[in-house]
Amino acid sequence: MGWTPFVFLSPFLLTFCVFLAYPLYDSAILAFSQTYGPSHSVWVGFANFKNMFQDPDFWTALKNTSLYTLASVTIQLPLALLLALILNQPGLKGRTLFRLIFFLPSLVGLVFVAMMFSLMLGDRDGLVNVFLRSVIPGFPGEFPWLQNYVMASLILASLWMYVGFNMVYFLAALQSVSQDALDAAAIDGANAIQRFWYVILPEIRPVFGFVVLLSLIGSLQLFELPYVLLNGAGPERRGLTLVMYLYQNGFDRNDLGFASAIGWTLAILLMGLALVQRRLSRNE
Amino acid sequence: MQLSPGSWSILTLAVLSSILLLLSPVLHTTGETFWIFSLDHDLMYEPVVTEWNQSHPDPQDHVRTYVIGVAPLTRRLQSGFLSGTPVPDLTEVESSMAGNFFSGPLDAVGFTDLTDLIHKEGLDTKINPASFGPWTNRGHIFGLPHDVHPVLLAYRADIVEAAGIDVSKIETWDDFIRVMSPLMKGDQGQRYLMNVWETNPQALEILLLQAGGGFFDQDLKPIVNSDTNAKVISTIVSWIAGPNRVCVNAPDFDAEGNYLFLHGDVLCSLMPDWLAGVWMKDLPGLGGKMKLMPLPAWEKGGLRTSVFGGTMLGIPKRAPDFQRSWEFAKHLYLSRELAEHLYRAVGIITPVREFWDDPVYDQPNPYFSGQPSGRLYVQMAPQVPLRTSSPYKPQALVAINDALIRLKQYAVRESKFDAPSLMAQAHVELGVAQAEIERKMAANAFLQNP
Numbered sequence: 001m002g003w004t005p006f007v008f009l010s011p012f013l014l015t016f017c018v019f020l021a022y023p024l025y026d027s028a029i030l031a032f033s034q035t036y037g038p039s040h041s042v043w044v045g046f047a048n049f050k051n052m053f054q055d056p057d058f059w060t061a062l063k064n065t066s067l068y069t070l071a072s073v074t075i076q077l078p079l080a081l082l083l084a085l086i087l088n089q090p091g092l093k094g095r096t097l098f099r100l101i102f103f104l105p106s107l108v109g110l111v112f113v114a115m116m117f118s119l120m121l122g123d124r125d126g127l128v129n130v131f132l133r134s135v136i137p138g139f140p141g142e143f144p145w146l147q148n149y150v151m152a153s154l155i156l157a158s159l160w161m162y163v164g165f166n167m168v169y170f171l172a173a174l175q176s177v178s179q180d181a182l183d184a185a186a187i188d189g190a191n192a193i194q195r196f197w198y199v200i201l202p203e204i205r206p207v208f209g210f211v212v213l214l215s216l217i218g219s220l221q222l223f224e225l226p227y228v229l230l231n232g233a234g235p236e237r238r239g240l241t242l243v244m245y246l247y248q249n250g251f252d253r254n255d256l257g258f259a260s261a262i263g264w265t266l267a268i269l270l271m272g273l274a275l276v277q278r279r280l281s282r283n284e
Numbered sequence: 285m286q287l288s289p290g291s292w293s294i295l296t297l298a299v300l301s302s303i304l305l306l307l308s309p310v311l312h313t314t315g316e317t318f319w320i321f322s323l324d325h326d327l328m329y330e331p332v333v334t335e336w337n338q339s340h341p342d343p344q345d346h347v348r349t350y351v352i353g354v355a356p357l358t359r360r361l362q363s364g365f366l367s368g369t370p371v372p373d374l375t376e377v378e379s380s381m382a383g384n385f386f387s388g389p390l391d392a393v394g395f396t397d398l399t400d401l402i403h404k405e406g407l408d409t410k411i412n413p414a415s416f417g418p419w420t421n422r423g424h425i426f427g428l429p430h431d432v433h434p435v436l437l438a439y440r441a442d443i444v445e446a447a448g449i450d451v452s453k454i455e456t457w458d459d460f461i462r463v464m465s466p467l468m469k470g471d472q473g474q475r476y477l478m479n480v481w482e483t484n485p486q487a488l489e490i491l492l493l494q495a496g497g498g499f500f501d502q503d504l505k506p507i508v509n510s511d512t513n514a515k516v517i518s519t520i521v522s523w524i525a526g527p528n529r530v531c532v533n534a535p536d537f538d539a540e541g542n543y544l545f546l547h548g549d550v551l552c553s554l555m556p557d558w559l560a561g562v563w564m565k566d567l568p569g570l571g572g573k574m575k576l577m578p579l580p581a582w583e584k585g586g587l588r589t590s591v592f593g594g595t596m597l598g599i600p601k602r603a604p605d606f607q608r609s610w611e612f613a614k615h616l617y618l619s620r621e622l623a624e625h626l627y628r629a630v631g632i633i634t635p636v637r638e639f640w641d642d643p644v645y646d647q648p649n650p651y652f653s654g655q656p657s658g659r660l661y662v663q664m665a666p667q668v669p670l671r672t673s674s675p676y677k678p679q680a681l682v683a684i685n686d687a688l689i690r691l692k693q694y695a696v697r698e699s700k701f702d703a704p705s706l707m708a709q710a711h712v713e714l715g716v717a718q719a720e721i722e723r724k725m726a727a728n729a730f731l732q733n734p
Contacts, residue, residue, distance in 0.1 A: 034729045038367060125540055
C-alpha cells in the first residue's frame with residue numbers, strides 16, 4: 001500500500017491540522033498568557049482563569065446566558081412542539097401557509113431582528129407599548145423594555161425568530177410517528193394527552209434530544225441579538241452574554257489570552273451540558 | 285471514472301473561477317493611503333487633497349483617501365499594528381476608540397510618537413492644548429488633533445422666550461432647574477427640561493468633565509470615587525428619578541428622541557459643536573426655534589462648558605515615508621481653508637488658535653435663531669476640560685454609569701430624591717466602580733511594567 005492511503009487522507013489531515021488542531025493547541029497556550037499582538041506575550045499561568053472567576057462581569061454573563069438558555073429550552077421548544085402538533089393536523093385548512101408563516105422569521109438575519117425589535121420596544125412610541133396602551137387602560141406612557149426588562153425582550157425576540165425553525169424539526173419527526181400505533185391507542189381508549197405522552201413523545205424523542213442540544217449550543221453562543229438590540233451589553237450589563245464577554249475582552253480590549261480562557265471555559269461548559277444531555281437521553 | 289453532469293458543472297465552475305481569480309489584477313496603490321472614518325470628513329478634505337495632489341507631480345506623493353466605518357477602521361488598524369498586516373500611511377482615529385491603541389507596552393503603540401516634533405515645531409502652542417489630551421498617553425503625543433468640541437446647552441428658544449424666561453439669568457444648574465421648571469406643564473401635556481438619562485453615558489461624561497470630575501488623573505490612576513463624581517451622579521439621579529423628575533430618555537440619533545424634540549416635549553440638550561452640525565442636517569424642523577447658551581455651572585463662577593468627542597490624525601510607525609506623511613498631515617489640519625470649511629460644512633471649530641478670529645465664526649446661524657453659533661463655541665474653546673487617554677476609560681465610564689443606575693434604584697427604593705441625601709450612597713456605588721477599574725488595571729501586566 002505504501003503512501004497511497006496517506007495521500008488520500010492528506011487533504012483532510014492537512015485541513016484538520018491547520019484549521020482545527022493547531023488553533024486549538026495555540027488557543028490553549030494563549031489561555032495561559034497575556035498578549036498584546038504576537039510579539040508581546042507574557043506567561044501568566046492560571047491568572048486569566050483566576051481573574052475571570054473574580055470578575056463580576058463573568059458571573060453576570062453566565063447568569064444571563066443561563067437564564068436565556070433555560071427560557072429557550074423551557075418556553076421555545078414546548079411552543080415549537082405545540083405549533084408542530086397543531087399544524088400536523090390533516091384537517092387543518094391552509095396548514096402549509098401557516099407552516100410557511102411560522103418558519104419565515106428564521107430566514108431573517110439576527111441583526112435585522114434586533115433592529116426591528118429595538119424599534120418595536122421603544123420606551124414611549126414603540127409598537128409594543130402603543131399596542132399595550134390601546135388594550136390596557138392605564139398602561140404607562142413610558143415603559144422601558146430595553147432598560148428594565150432586558151431578558152424578557154431578548155426571549156421575546158428569539159421566540160419570534162426560532163419557534164418556527166424548531167417547529168420544522170418537530171413536524172419532520174411527527175411524520176415518522178406510526179399512524180397504526182396512534183389508531184391502536186385511540187381504540188384502547190387513550191385520550192389526546194395520553195396519545196401524545198405515551199405514543200408521540202417516545203417516537204420523536206431522538207429528534208427532541210437533538211433539538212434540545214442544538215438549542216443549548218445556540219443559546220450559549222448568543223451574541224448578535226443583544227449586541228445590536230442593546231447597542232452593547234445594555235444597562236448594568238443586563239444583556240451581557242458569555243460570547244459578548246469574550247468578544248469585548250478579546251477584540252475591544254485586545255486581551256486575546258483572557259478571551260481564550262473564556263472560550264475554553266465556554267467550550268468545557270458546552271461539552272459538559274452535551275454529555276449530561278446524552279446521558280439523560282440514554283437513561284430514558 | 286464517470287462523473288455526473290452535476291459534478292462536471294461544479295468542476296468547471298471551480299476551474300473557471302480559479303482562472304479568473306488568478307487573472308484578476310492585484311490593486312497596487314501608489315502614494316499615500318489615508319484612512320478616514322467619516323464620509324463628511326472625506327468630502328471636506330477632497331478639495332485640499334486634490335490641490336495637494338496637483339501641486340505634487342510625483343505619484344508617490346499623491347494622497348488617496350479611503351472611508352471606513354469607525355469600528356472596522358479601529359479593528360483593521362489595531363490588527364495591522366499587532367500582526368503586521370498592511371496599515372495606511374495616515375489615519376484618523378475617533379476619541380472613544382483611541383484607548384484601544386494604548387493598552388500594551390509603550391513601544392508597541394503602532395503610531396509614531398509625535399511629541400518631540402510637536403514641541404519643536406511649536407504646534408503645542410499653536411493648537412489648543414486641551415485638544416491633545418485624548419491622544420496623549422504616558423506623556424507621549426501620538427496624533428494631531430482635528431477639533432476642540434466644546435459643549436453648549438441648546439434650548440427651544442421659541443418656547444422658553446415665549447414664556448418670558450431670560451436665560452442670561454441662569455448661572456448654575458440649580459438656577460436652570462428653578463427657572464425652567466414652570467415650563468414642564470405645557471399646553472400639549474408633560475414636558476421635560478433635558479435629555480439626560482441613566483442610559484445616556486454621553487451626557488454623564490459631559491457633566492462629569494464639566495464638574496471637574498472624570499475618570500483618571502494625569503498619571504492615569506483612576507479617580508472614579510471622588511466627591512465631584514458623587515455630587516454629579518447624585519444630582520443626575522435627582523433629575524431623572526422621583527415624582528418631580530425634570531429629565532427624560534430622548535437619545536440622539538434615535539427616532540423617538542428626535543420626535544420628542546420636534547414636538548417640544550424636551551426643551552434642552554447638551555450640544556457639542558459637532559452635534560449642532562448633525563442637528564442642522566437631521567432635524568431641519570427645529571431651524572429657527574433653537575438657541576445656544578453656555579452650560580449652567582455646577583457652582584457660581586464654575587466652568588460653563590465641557591467637551592465631548594474628537595478625532596486625531598496619526599501616522600503609523602510602519603508608514604514608509606514619515607516626512608511625506610507629516611507634511612501632508614500639517615497641510616491638512618493646519619489649513620485655514622479647511623478650518624473654515626470644517627465649520628461651514630459640519631459646524632466643527634478648529635483647534636488651531638490663530639484661526640479663531642476668522643469672521644466665518646461670527647456669521648449669524650439661522651438654525652440657532654441668528655446667533656453666531658461659531659463664535660459662541662470659540663469663546664468656550666480655551667476653557668474645555670482636559671481629558672486623559674487611558675485604555676480603561678470606556679470601562680470606567682460604564683462602571684460610573686452602572687453606579688448611577690444603582691443609585692437611581694436606591695433612590696426609588698428609599699424614596700430619596702434630593703442630591704445631598706444621596707451623596708453617601710453615591711460614594712458606596714462609586715467605590716464599587718473604582719474597585720472594579722483598579723482590579724482590571726492591576727490584571728494588565730503591560731501597564732504594570734510599561
